[in-house]
Amino acid sequence: MASLAEGMLADSVRRQTQPMQSYVPRGERPMTPTNASPDDPELPPWVVLHVPHDSTLVPDAVRDQFLLSDAELQHELLRMTDQLTHAIFAAPPCAAAVVRAPVSRLVVDVERFEDDANEPMAERGMGAVYTTTSASMPLRRPLAADEREALLRDWYRPHHARLEAAVADALAAHGQCLVIDCHSFPSEALPYERAEPRAWRPDICIGTDAFHTHEWLAESFLAAFEEAGWRVARDTPFSGAIVPASRYRQDARVAAVMVELRRGLYLDEAAGTPLPGFEAFARRVREACVDALDRPVRGGLRADRADCGPRL
Numbered sequence: 001m002a003s004l005a006e007g008m009l010a011d012s013v014r015r016q017t018q019p020m021q022s023y024v025p026r027g028e029r030p031m032t033p034t035n036a037s038p039d040d041p042e043l044p045p046w047v048v049l050h051v052p053h054d055s056t057l058v059p060d061a062v063r064d065q066f067l068l069s070d071a072e073l074q075h076e077l078l079r080m081t082d083q084l085t086h087a088i089f090a091a092p093p094c095a096a097a098v099v100r101a102p103v104s105r106l107v108v109d110v111e112r113f114e115d116d117a118n119e120p121m122a123e124r125g126m127g128a129v130y131t132t133t134s135a136s137m138p139l140r141r142p143l144a145a146d147e148r149e150a151l152l153r154d155w156y157r158p159h160h161a162r163l164e165a166a167v168a169d170a171l172a173a174h175g176q177c178l179v180i181d182c183h184s185f186p187s188e189a190l191p192y193e194r195a196e197p198r199a200w201r202p203d204i205c206i207g208t209d210a211f212h213t214h215e216w217l218a219e220s221f222l223a224a225f226e227e228a229g230w231r232v233a234r235d236t237p238f239s240g241a242i243v244p245a246s247r248y249r250q251d252a253r254v255a256a257v258m259v260e261l262r263r264g265l266y267l268d269e270a271a272g273t274p275l276p277g278f279e280a281f282a283r284r285v286r287e288a289c290v291d292a293l294d295r296p297v298r299g300g301l302r303a304d305r306a307d308c309g310p311r312l
């Protein structure tokens with residue numbers, strides 16, 4: 001199954017290939033074989049699915065930056081990659097645009113602010129360009145300024161340009177946009193999280209932003225995933241949701257919500273391979289997202305109220 005194979009760890013991280021063009025405008029996407037059934041629930045065209053962490057690609061050109069052996073790098077990819085999130089949220093053709101990072105977060109993490117001065121995780125060595133592993137051990141040799149700049153130029157900024165374009169397209173066509181930030185998290189906290197050792201981990205984490213996630217949007221996602229049978233938490237263990245930098249805390253037409261899936265629900269976390277029932281799980285996730293967006297309409301909250309924040 002093509003959509004599964006892309007997200008799985010291959011034998012050599014350096015031999016993997018993934019499409020480099022991660023944002024394909026709606027209507028121009030080729031129809032590829034997928035696991036979608038004809039009655040698969042469909043997201044509306046003003047949704048942008050952001051998939052930042054499912055790639056395991058470490059290009060040859062930057063492999064020498066990493067202080068890890070191939071086996072150690074594979075292990076780190078296994079811990080840090082949001083395996084199969086593209087297959088779960090975005091593989092079936094749908095009206096929503098998809099923006100997918102083409103390289104591993106170990107190369108650049110597009111979910112972090114570019115400038116370390118604005119990025120809280122930079123103090124843990126995990127800004128846009130990681131220097132430490134998930135165990136807070138050295139990951140990379142020190143980079144020259146032009147090496148860091150090349151990573152941002154080649155991978156970080158093009159990804160954000162695609163996100164900006166997808167959101168601008170949705171606003172131009174529909175006057176509104178919702179970015180669903182698609183992630184997963186390990187069942188047991190990794191050392192870098194600095195979580196309480198026995199802290200409870202939900203099945204689903206709904207991440208919100210004080211400006212871009214209106215209360216009814218957060219409530220709709222929490223309720224939809226809860227009613228689908230999962231234990232759901234808000235902003236636990238991770239918080240926030242991404243929007244393009246030009247819209248951040250500026251443009252209330254751009255709404256955002258993060259959906260984080262506990263990997264143990266669908267993945268053999270030690271092997272990075274899907275569990276039996278993966279396809280049904282993925283479909284339930286997509287159905288819950290569609291259901292969440294249907295709720296404000298059903299509840300009459302779609303009224304044109306200026307104080308209502310982003311309208312969907």
Ligand SMILES: [Zn+2]
Pocket residue numbers: 053082182183184
């Ligand atoms: Zn993630």
